[in-house]
Amino acid sequence: MELRKNYFADQRKDDLHEIGQPRPRSDSPGHVTGKTAYFADRNFPGMLHLKMVRSPHHHARIRSIDTSEAEKHPGVVKVLTAKDVPHNVYTILILIQIGPEDETVLADGKVRWKGEAVVAVLAETERAAQEAAAKVKVDYEVLPAVFDMEEALKPGAPLVNEYHGQNYYLYDSGECRKVRFGDVEAGFAGADHILEQTYQSSPIEHAPAETTGCVVAPEGNDRFTCYTNTQAMFFTLDNASIILQMPGSKLHFVGGTVGGGFGGKVDVIVEPIAILGAKLTGRPVSFIYSREEEMQISSPRAAEKVVIKDGFMKDGRIVARKVTGYTDAGAYSRHSPYGAQKGAGHYPGPYTIPNVWIDTYCVYTNRTPSSAMRGFGVTIGDFALEVQMDKLARLIGMDPLEFRFINAYRDGDMKAHRQPTEGAALIECMQEASRAANWPVAEKYLSMSSYTKGA
Amino acid sequence: MAIRRGRGVAAINYPTGMNLGGDPTQALVHSTPTGNFMVTLSSVDLGQGMKQIMAQICAETIGVPTDRVVVDTADTDTGPHCMGTFASRGTHRAGNAVIQAAREARQVMLEVAAEELEVNASDLETDGQGNILVKGAPQKSISIFDVALSAHFKRGRSISGRGMFLIPRSYPEKETGAMKPSTCYAHACTVAEVEVDDETGEVTVLTMKNVFEIGRALNPKMVEQQLVGGSWMGISHALYETTEPYYPNRDHGGTDFNQYLMPGPGDLAQTEIIVLERPSADGPYGAKGPGEMCANPQIPAVANAVFDAVGVRIDTLPITPERILRALKAQAGAPN
């Protein structure tokens, strides 16, 4: 890695003692000696193991659940169903007033995705829990499922989630988050060229080395210590408190040393049910996702679809950009309503465009619920935007890097969401990339600066 | 058979923080009797190095070496509230809270030192090595060790501070979408060079030249860790990763590390990382969040490079050999 100190030197103090110094990491000695304690390195005598019975169907009504054989299985201590969960219907963003509550801790009457948790089995050993889970009988009536966002938005599509009443998240702005800036239709009308393209992505798993999980130990005083690899301690504690209808003072969360997260450990899935198990049995409980659960059950990055329509001039200026973004939340909200609107705040990318129209939708389907991942709300949008930029440049026979210089935002430029640009550095990154990659651009672009307002 | 080479570029920015939800983090700082400093948080270290960075931020602010700072984090019985580690917010939000708490503690420390040295606190400075000096008269000094002892056993002062950093929630305006979705932006421009085997659709990423502007590299080696790993993940997203390889058929999702694909140690691109620093106005020592955006520009850069190499556009991620091969066959007019 090279630090290029010649850029922005006037804005920076480089004479600090500790900041800017490549100090060794204080946690690394623990890592290389195997001494670092992750949540699963806590082991308690008498610890129970929790295994989840999951839906084999994408969408089904539950006619009945029979746990009697499982309960009789040797080593089984407790079997939990929806009725055992004090506040079974929840949504995690309720803490920042983004509702409605739309997800069940354990399925109640219906499953909405393949893999949804239905029954929790607690047993003396993992093996006993697995064997007992195989003995739980759930009678399902399979319902039509919808996996495609456009299909889900059509009239007559199967309703995925009754708590929403329609297959999209209803923002205060309506069916989508909107950004309106300038007059996009006038921009198209005056453009030399128009290009509309559609980009799509697939769900992506965080695949951290350490799977999601927690170990819960009763403290013996009505309090429960939860050793967890959550990415958000109080967010998880407070949601657990709501789900369990238990004062937060009864909960003690210990974590902060996590074997990789990438956004995959913000969903508050394992902790509430494990604490409930510990409360109802009085025993320590371990609930750790298997690798298969981590890969296919834990929330992935959402599948997205992005439609970009651009009006642009022969000289390289983009004069109008319309973006319609669809985020596939899967069956439940989790963080997706936030991610979709974060996208609205991100488009049209780091470019100054006078006429912009953005609609971003959060859509419900019977796919695995998605959630946050590194680059949440932005990563796939950037893929779409930057491939689109390449196409536009080639369409008018312009160098793709020079084309970006022409449109790059600079300090003071007004963004579509009506914030003036501050601290821009796109131009300088491109200048340095031109040099590093031996990708020549015209001198006028090398002398541009983010400090000075664009034309 | 032909191995065809191409290159592609992408430029991006990335927002720091979760402004649209309201974004608070708190920190507490206190000294031990012998002048070591404890930072108490509930923030989570996912491996990105939050603990180390908070120690360096606290040390810089107090004026002591980093190894005199201990970070105690993520115990809800002791640590004050943090929203969590996501949205590239950790360094920015928790860092600001630590600075505020450390400044308050530093002020008490200087006041105690001033009493010991019989000068005004405003006339004192730290040397970064554990000593407090009178400005302009450095021979008149006291160690932070002695100041802490004095505070604890003689003067009854708590060398401590509270930090609270809150970005108030931005509510998007319904019709126009006017909002403040972020605090500051990091930037990147990446050039990817690839080879595509036009008989199999296999892509080899030869080089990945990344330029990142991240505000301030608080610890350059740790920044490098994030950026190198992120560049790898970007390539992985571009070419390999999906939980539903044959969507709309949802079968055949990988359930292990053999079948959920990511580049192995034999697939590494020659990776170059260049860092620019334009300090953010509101970041801790000018820092922005680099952890997420560093994995974004490689994806379109690879997509554009694949087009440059073989002339087909794959607009659906991931850009698998199968998708490229199908596109090449369609381009050649062959039935498929």
Added chain:
Amino acid sequence: MAKVPVQFTLNGAEKAEFIDSGTTLLNTLRDKIGDTSPKGGCHQGTCGACSVIINGELRLSCLTLAETCNGAAITTTSGLSEGGVLHPLQRAFLDAFATQCGFCTPGMIMAAKVLLDQTPNPSREDVVEALSGNICRCTGYEPIIQAVLTAARSNSQNAA
């Protein structure tokens, strides 16, 4: 059910335990003996985080039944440093900033140790091959490869 005895040396110390027949070596080391340096990342044999060295060979402790290790000499990462002095590989991982979340690190170090024990002057390809069964999601592998190459160089300098 009846327990079965297992006996082996772990990092040079004799260990004897009674375990449930069929228990994996990983669970025996972690839950019975208390050596949590091998990590359970997949329990499938696909991540390498549980790697240990058994009689000089790299093995996955998650797929090895403890009973099959009777009489064996087992090495884990927790046993590498001696007298508080880090093993050259551990030192090299630190210096190269080759750990982030650290979860894969003990397994990586085991794989690297077997390589250097058998091939003191490995090529980059040798290192890549040696690490090929170990997954890292944070680093992009390059710092780890560099750490192993650096450790090999420092070993050969010490030997010279």
Added chain:
Amino acid sequence: MALALQTFSTVKDANAALKAAGTRYLGGGTLVVRAANEGDVSVSGFVRSTEPSLSAITVSGGKVSIGASVTMAAIARHRDLAPLARAARAVGGPAIRNMATVGGNLFAPAPYGDFTVALLALDASVSTNGGDLPIETFLATRESHHAIITAVGFSLPLEGGFRFLKVSRVKPKGVSVLSIATVLEQAPDGTVSSARIALGCMADRPMRAKAAENALLGRKLTSDGIAPALAVASEGTSPVTDPIASAWYRNEVLPVHLGRLLLA
């Protein structure tokens, strides 16, 4: 029920114990211990045998016998089995190769089982206490096969006569898109006089590319010479679709990779 392990000094006794429902033979553990760890409740116990012959490699007079418990690593480092080293190293990473056995590989479903592809090309025989089976017969019926495999046997190919290729997306150790093993003999004029071509991942278990074998006879290993074989390479295949690749893709690239292997 806990998953007890029973260890026997003879294959005969182990075979008897395997008659109990739910018991599985424990080789290297890479298949059956994984299944148990993943909650496969059909596995209720492990049986193994420590009979020394299971771990023996004998090479004499061009005949090779490899005990079923021999690991991939042991094959890869055996001086007399150098031609097979590439195929043995194609299995897993170093730790897996120290565990995975020849016997287990015979049962590994696609996309695993690369070494068995090599054995199929080598026309190996598969031995049990009950006798020997041609590998093709064994593979066709392996699900119903309960007796412990004791060894595999084959004739060492002529110098340079054995070729092996594994194509994977992840390097250097990813699982197979496909694998190909060939045993070719050539006449003095360079024309192919006998050919066995085995394919991995082109069906749910290793298979022969018989049409391609026939099309190769009497031809030289040149672009033109192998063209007829490549044209029929996919005949009779029914490739697996898995996260690595689809059946369509495997069929599309099989002739490409076979061609590259034959011309290498």
